[in-house]
Amino acid sequence: MSQLLPIVGPDSPEATTSLITIQKVKLKDQHLTCEFTEQRTDEAPPRAFALTCTDQVHPDLTHALSRLVPHLCLLAEQLTETSDFWPDEAEELPALFEPFTVTGFSVGRHQGGVTLIGQRQLTGGKVLNLTSPYQSFDDEQATYPYTGLLETTLQAALAEVEAALRGKGTEYRQLDLFEQPATTSALLVPTPPRA
Template sequence: MTTQLYPLVGPTDPTAALASRSILRVQKARLKNQQLTCDFTEQRSDEAPLRTFTLTAQELVHPDLLTCLAQLVPHLCLLCEQLRETPDFWPDDNTGLLPDHLTPFTVTGLVLGGGGSGVTLIGQRQLAGGKVLNLTSPYVALDQELEPYTYAGLLETAVQAAVAEIEAALRGKCTDYRQLDLFEPAAGFTAIDEPFIPLVVRA
């Protein structure tokens, strides 16, 4: 199902005809319980003043955003020196699925610095005892000429994909769901479907 995205995040004149989208710049994004909290700026045009927002969405994020964040997991592991690169270290090129050695790790957010020219990854590692180790990567410049990180180019591509999904989430892309009313019967069941069983009173 295609989600209709809105041209503006913040309030605007509902009678105004908007031919183009506003300009969003994500500064910081993080997920908790699959809900997005994001610090960002918005401009209605190149000449318009910046508007600064911190937004926490009540809807669950779309699976596309979770997929993009998962592609950042290998970089989190290398930058935080949690794992060493091996021949089977990276996700499958065709499916994008994480190999087993990466499944204890998750990327829960990112911080963009230098006007988007660098990034810090935020994530977690699930430990064997059930506890969680919080991880924060060093700041990485996305300019490959300035950054000694070998995979800065791959990281930049993955960050751009994640930011695009974050911007889509800010414009309304989320998981579609409908909460049942408290007294609404489950689908496929009505009282008329129940067989009539006569009540027999025995002396």
């Protein structure tokens, strides 16, 4: 469980906090859909919510989800690991990951594991939906060698989802519905009709 503040950002007040546990995350057309529980205090019972944000997500959230792509590829056995498989945090994903996207994830009870959900764009233009097997973070007999890295990457994605739930989104400006008439005048020159 993570604590959320009422306002996102470095100047957020330490006023009222709530405990939130994210269960499912889905990103479609740059809009976040999330299932989570919230507790106002430690003693209060959790309340369940399903929320779809109408604002477009911040690029930090899409970047955090893109960091899960190598894990999806390995867990779903779509690619094999190569020497340049793991990109640095700041750099873009290598070209071999271009057909893949992570569109969401499901977190296990007490954030003890995760199931990644994504897509692969096939060469014929069709989309293959991918779901990784559930990967436990506490499994001592883990067959996935990058469980610790997956957990760290997931925590970064969860932090961005929490920020999005508190209002972090893309900066955009609403355009006017109707154009305002121009104040400049135009000189009209009559032309004779042609037959």
